[in-house]
Amino acid sequence: MPSNPPLRSGGGWCRRRRVGATVRKAMTNPIQPVVLRLTGITKRFGPLVANDGISLTLHAGEVLALLGENGAGKTTLMNILFGHYVADEGTVEAFGHPLPPGSPKAALVAGIGMVHQHFTLADNLSVLDNVAVGTEPLWRFWSDRAAARRRLLELADRFGLGVRPDAPVGDLSVGERQRVEILKALYRDARILILDEPTAVLTPQEATGLFDTLRRLTADGLAVVFISHKMHEVFAVSDTVAVLRGGRLVATRATADTSREELAEMMVGRAVKPPTPTPMVPGEPVLELKDVTVLSGHGRPHLDGADLTVRRHQIVGIAGVSGNGQTALADLVSGLIVPDGGTLALKGQPVRAADAAAMVRRGVARIPEDRHAAGLVGSMAVWENLIAERYRDPAFQRWGVLKRAAARRTAEEAIRAFDVRCPGPDARTQLLSGGNMQKLILGRTLAYGPDLILASQPTRGLDVGAVSYVHGRLLEARAAGAGVLLISEDLDEILAVADCIAVVYHGRITPLLPHDRVSVRQLGLLMAGHWDVLSEIADAA
């Protein structure tokens, strides 16, 4: 993307981390005043204790990383802080004054700004309008746009947040939108900034730019709370890390005094051993795309002359910023669409019609990107979802009458085999946690010995334990002879399990790059469209 900040150092995350650590030592100053103090925050939802006596302090100039699995209570805590929820017990103090509970407005006035994971911008308004909206008195007929523009540009300049004030937000990239969100908070004089999983949508380079901004902000005396479940970011950016688990504060540590392993163990409550792939010799191709084009109906095509081969015993990772053709690729392999040009072949046989049921019959296991919207029917029972791809099999019906007992038995087996935590096969699916829903989908697809697995963002939103479970299952299937197409926006995931990596950008796919011959920096450049790096990789090999 042309608007990326230029790379400041040649190092990957590891180098960054060390640089960050030295800067931090210089910055951590014990005399810095406390700006935010949470004391004994408890919040109950019925029998569930979402926050259990949590106390935290935040100093000026400090970046506090709030680390925890899904459901650990991070979001609840921040919602209490920002006034969306009222705590059952405990107090919030900002700059020495108690914050009235349940008032987002009071939080704003006290100087707390929040950047949500899903941006709250109006696409049809300009950057300037988005930033200034709501800050001007309503009973005045004119708005002082010149002053607003001066203030915006001054802030942008001071903190390295390059934006075009007149561009409509709808035209901006995700990284730019995030900068607008941060500017919006700063424009309202925020002195405490809360960022909810800010890097989930960024390329590594954009993330590096964000961390750079955070350093400038803290140098200026702002305090930052950084919510994350990614370990490397915690080390890249934070001074202090607080780990939440099951609503409790497990520990608060200076980032320099802890390690990845220690944090992971505190998050999950036991030692986590990520599965390690053993090298395997790839077999015959199970999926071949040759010069595939998928038109979008307007503008540039979703896929533009894409070539890709996935073989047995091989996990191919597709890296890329979201919206570069991943969805079209997943839809093709799912049997929802057919190419507008080029050929798609499964195990050597061409695929001619968009037929999801036929793809299942031909041995494709499909894990959809959005398990709530496309994977499962939330209002139906677990057993009904488990047979959703195979209900026409003679095992589950005769003359159109469902064999409910047989379906339930199969469901019980899958629940056991895939460790789905639920009250039973008759439970409504929407009551399951995200990790258990994903296990349900795995149980539906992987139990039948697939030849090809399409895993689209298979671990998005899952906690550390569930992530390593899903990766373990994918590696097992690979050992059993399946080819795996892993589409993910999480580079860590791709680097952890993929044998080969291809990058998708503007609908084109790079040749397969062996995972041990390509660096994070090179992948980041490829994801931003700088494909001249390919020759550098080829030369090195």
Add this chain to the structure above:
Amino acid sequence: MRLEPRTHTPLAVRILAPMGAVVAALALCALLVAWTGAPVLTAYGLLVEGAVGSRFALTETLTRATPLILTGLAAAVAFRTRLWNIGAEGQLYMGALAAVVLGGGMLNLPFWLLWPVVLLGGALAGGLTLLGPAVLKVRFGVDEVVTTLLLNFVVLLFVSMLLEGALKDPMGMGWPQSAPVVEAAELPKLVARTRLHAGLVIALALAVLLWLIDTRTIWGYENRAVGANPRAAAFAGMPVTRVMLRTALLSGGLAGLAGAAEVAGLKGYLTLDLSPGFGYSGIVVAMLAQLHPLGVVGAALFIAGIFVGADAMSRAMPVPNYIADVLVATSLLCMLVAGLLARYRLRRG
């Protein structure tokens, strides 16, 4: 005290909620009844008596319930698959039209063959009427709420044109009505010297059949999945388009059958006042029944009883029979609130 979502709604709550809603509706409407100056309990007593108090009252209620069960099923079946069929009224008239054409003497068939042909013809006409909007929906994404609703007026004007022209009964003294169906096309009566006809048995059998299809067959399974999450159903490989078109034929068919049964079982000929809005009331029936096929039977009996009873009451009291419309509408609103509240529980503290 505060409300808290339930993870599971017990059966008792699911049955008690609609009953509570009806009681609440009766209590609210008591204010209106009292406003007219009539004694509330006597008025409600007369209403109940007029609905179920005698052999005549009971058969009248059942007769009135017959088309409501069928249009209620039509709405329930369509809504479960998220096909918003607001056109049951038009489909009903198309069914009735087919019934007078087929039963008007052009087919010379014996009794045991003719009335089934008339009913099936009516169902087919209704089904095909809804198939058009359904095809437009799945092919081009045309909103079926608009097309089905507007088709009602098209159908009514079309029927009006025929009743003034080609189908006008030459013996009808100039009234815009069709010639009556032949005797062999008429449905058998269930109880002698009443208006109750075999349409009721057919409607009840269809309700049970639809309930079995819904819970026991892969058709019902597909319908429920497509209705609850069409994207997930398509992803799993279910034939979403086919399910939609199938549902359209079934839903329109049930509404068409309601029209054909009214002609063949009750009126004998077609006029433009054949249906006092049975198609629209079917939507209310389906909503009251929470789209459950067996619940439709109960809801249709309830609404039919209110209308028949209110007619009887208004003859003896200064309460206009419009109270029936108000009662039904209030019941529906209370029902929606009760359905929402049933998903929560009250907790102290």
